Amino acid sequence: MEGKSFVGCLFFIFSAVLLLIFTVYHVPNELSRKPELLECTTNSPWCISKNRILGKKPNFIHDPTTALRHDHTTDVPHHPLDPLTIKEMNNVQKVIKSLYKDTVYSVHSLVLEEPDKEVVLKWKKGDDLPPRKASVTARASGKSYIFTVDIETGEVVQQDTSHISGYPYVTLEDMQTVIWAPFSRSDFNRSIIARGVDPKNAACLPFSSGWFGEAEEGRRIVKLECFNTEGTANFYMRPIEGIIVIVDLDTNEVIEIVDKGKHIPIPKAAGTDYRLSAENSPVFKLPNPISMEQPNGPNFVIEDRHLVKWANWEFHLKADPRAGVIISRARVHDSETGKMRNVMYKGFSSELFVPYMDPEEAWYFKSYMDAGEYGFGLQSLALEPLNDCPRNAQYMDAIFSAADGTPYVRSNMICLFERYSGDVAWRHTESPIVGKEIREARPKVSLVARMVASLANYDYVIDWEFHADGLIHVKVSLTGIVIVKGTSYVNMNQVNGEEELYGTLLSENIIGVVHDHYVNFYLDMDIDGIDNSFVNVHLQREYTNGKSPRKSYMKVNKEVAKTEKEAQIKLSLYNPSEFHVVNPNKKTKVGNPVGYKVVPAGTAASLLDPEDPPQKRSAFTNNQIWVTQYNKSEQWSGGLFAYQSHGEDTLQVWSDRDRPIENRDIVLWYTLGFHHVPCQEDFPMMPVVSSGFDLKPVNFFERNPVLRVAPYVEKELPVCKAAASA
Numbered sequence: 001m002e003g004k005s006f007v008g009c010l011f012f013i014f015s016a017v018l019l020l021i022f023t024v025y026h027v028p029n030e031l032s033r034k035p036e037l038l039e040c041t042t043n044s045p046w047c048i049s050k051n052r053i054l055g056k057k058p059n060f061i062h063d064p065t066t067a068l069r070h071d072h073t074t075d076v077p078h079h080p081l082d083p084l085t086i087k088e089m090n091n092v093q094k095v096i097k098s099l100y101k102d103t104v105y106s107v108h109s110l111v112l113e114e115p116d117k118e119v120v121l122k123w124k125k126g127d128d129l130p131p132r133k134a135s136v137t138a139r140a141s142g143k144s145y146i147f148t149v150d151i152e153t154g155e156v157v158q159q160d161t162s163h164i165s166g167y168p169y170v171t172l173e174d175m176q177t178v179i180w181a182p183f184s185r186s187d188f189n190r191s192i193i194a195r196g197v198d199p200k201n202a203a204c205l206p207f208s209s210g211w212f213g214e215a216e217e218g219r220r221i222v223k224l225e226c227f228n229t230e231g232t233a234n235f236y237m238r239p240i241e242g243i244i245v246i247v248d249l250d251t252n253e254v255i256e257i258v259d260k261g262k263h264i265p266i267p268k269a270a271g272t273d274y275r276l277s278a279e280n281s282p283v284f285k286l287p288n289p290i291s292m293e294q295p296n297g298p299n300f301v302i303e304d305r306h307l308v309k310w311a312n313w314e315f316h317l318k319a320d321p322r323a324g325v326i327i328s329r330a331r332v333h334d335s336e337t338g339k340m341r342n343v344m345y346k347g348f349s350s351e352l353f354v355p356y357m358d359p360e361e362a363w364y365f366k367s368y369m370d371a372g373e374y375g376f377g378l379q380s381l382a383l384e385p386l387n388d389c390p391r392n393a394q395y396m397d398a399i400f401s402a403a404d405g406t407p408y409v410r411s412n413m414i415c416l417f418e419r420y421s422g423d424v425a426w427r428h429t430e431s432p433i434v435g436k437e438i439r440e441a442r443p444k445v446s447l448v449a450r451m452v453a454s455l456a457n458y459d460y461v462i463d464w465e466f467h468a469d470g471l472i473h474v475k476v477s478l479t480g481i482v483i484v485k486g487t488s489y490v491n492m493n494q495v496n497g498e499e500e501l502y503g504t505l506l507s508e509n510i511i512g513v514v515h516d517h518y519v520n521f522y523l524d525m526d527i528d529g530i531d532n533s534f535v536n537v538h539l540q541r542e543y544t545n546g547k548s549p550r551k552s553y554m555k556v557n558k559e560v561a562k563t564e565k566e567a568q569i570k571l572s573l574y575n576p577s578e579f580h581v582v583n584p585n586k587k588t589k590v591g592n593p594v595g596y597k598v599v600p601a602g603t604a605a606s607l608l609d610p611e612d613p614p615q616k617r618s619a620f621t622n623n624q625i626w627v628t629q630y631n632k633s634e635q636w637s638g639g640l641f642a643y644q645s646h647g648e649d650t651l652q653v654w655s656d657r658d659r660p661i662e663n664r665d666i667v668l669w670y671t672l673g674f675h676h677v678p679c680q681e682d683f684p685m686m687p688v689v690s691s692g693f694d695l696k697p698v699n700f701f702e703r704n705p706v707l708r709v710a711p712y713v714e715k716e717l718p719v720c721k722a723a724a725s726a
């Protein structure tokens, strides 16, 4: 056989159909226009080019790797929400430098200060951009500052942050420096050697300390835990258990070395490596390759680098060092009226909470808030084409700031692709009993915007998936490496029943500690306008009291939440509700208020005591759903400065103000949760676990919005045959 790479190229080509979808939504009168017949035979360049991605013309819209090669130095903003360009960041850096002169400073965040919502909503393509401003979070002389820099004028306005506890997220430079701190201490080296590890092979990683009281006040600290890197890339499986080095992040001074667990052996390296290159046994591959191909290019366009248009959707997409991905101005086309309709002004992952359930000294503090402590976007690396995202994906870069304010490009941070996985959008077959056989089915195609954050051991895949029927599905997938605890046990038969392991014995000398994962989403829904209400569509048992042979039925009771506390929702299977965000000022033809509902999933609820410091700091996990009054400065549900925060600037605190939320600009918050009791399959690398919630139209459209989508037709889809064996 020649050229393995193109043998059996299996094409699922649906662009013709999507072209039709597009046609239906945007040019209803041209419904009858026939899509072009696609040519894709064994000899077509699509089938025979070994690397079809690299082989294509450099054109941003059609070439997925252009982002990689694109020179960002000449970028200019086109939209009020476009992220800062390299040029703009360079200007801001000059201002920062002149501000601090000879003082040592570090920039923790340098991002666009988004214009006020009214300004963005009024703006139309072709208008001048509102003044471009940067929001800078910096530290100097032991203090944290936030200021706004007018990029044109260089004018600086400083914000008062004195009332907020905690610190901005750590910089990559903080982390790169602090990991060497333990090695300056000979007593540390001695402790490592006493555990049988050559200090040359030890790697120490910085873990946020959280806040438990005085010990975590007054200075920025980090707790380093060390691993033996010998013999495996998966050093997380070789913890030097019980050694914790506490370091001051500003001075790099070692504050304390905790050395417990001397009797605990270092787990062995064998069987822990996950790299293909380290695999000695044969690897499994499906004999017939599968890929998603779109020879005519995708059906979406990315206008001016950030404005995505696909089928009936349009939204602004950008990377953010803290949130990861920000979706703004999500609007959907209504084929009945021919108008674009507002659905969501802004959506992003606001905070994470990952508490480990082990109260011992080397573990109790592990209760990470990954967005506010490390930067969910800062920790995301380039996506791996073909395996992180399918072949038909295109990529978008991020421009982030280094600790001195210098901009740099994080390439291929976001990917965007159309998904067709053989699912059905709607269908019906009518049986011949009624005298006529009807068979109607429509394929389901969606658009996915994806980023992956790798927070030390764990990987979080975040998907924003847009469907032509108006649904937005937000999916979180967990994978990567479970952080483990060293133990002297090699078999469960050594453990007496009384003893608390705080987890599962995953392998010899390795315990996977029980923990939770929560991701809280900020969802500024603006259904057909900014004034919306939150309706608890409560489902209740109702009795007929003898008026029917039926004893009981289920009744819908709608309750409009008047204030924030009425919208603090704890889910319950036996006291269920639907949760609608409606525009009470806009009704459908038959008189229902137009709306979207949040459909919960990933419903793990925190079992920690509400007054437990980690729970207080991540109090956004006290409820699954919250609704607050829109407030531009309330976006980070774990607090603006989450690092070592005390929990007084959280979603719980804001919501407890109990402000009115009826028929106003409101923000919906959803907390997606997972309990994780590790199992042996999670060793040494965890298979993906996913869950996600939906934002689904309810009485938003007059009728099924995908009724007029055309089905697939065999002859419109190209057929690729496997190349003949040579």
Ligand SMILES: *[C@@H]1O[C@H](CO)[C@@H](O)[C@H](O)[C@H]1NC(C)=O
Residues within 6 Å of the ligand: 183, 184, 185, 186, 189, 199, 200
């Ligand atoms: C500790 O060990 C490391 C690695 O061998 C070495 O570079 C460092 O100098 C040692 N530190 C001290 C204080 O001896």
Ligand SMILES: *[C@@H]1O[C@H](CO)[C@@H](O)[C@H](O)[C@H]1NC(C)=O
Residues within 6 Å of the ligand: 631, 632, 633, 634, 654, 659
């Ligand atoms: C807006 O949020 C900030 C920060 O939480 C708060 O200080 C301010 O009082 C809020 N404004 C209103 C009107 O709620």
Ligand SMILES: [Cu+2]
Residues within 6 Å of the ligand: 478, 482, 515, 516, 517, 676
């Ligand atoms: Cu987990």
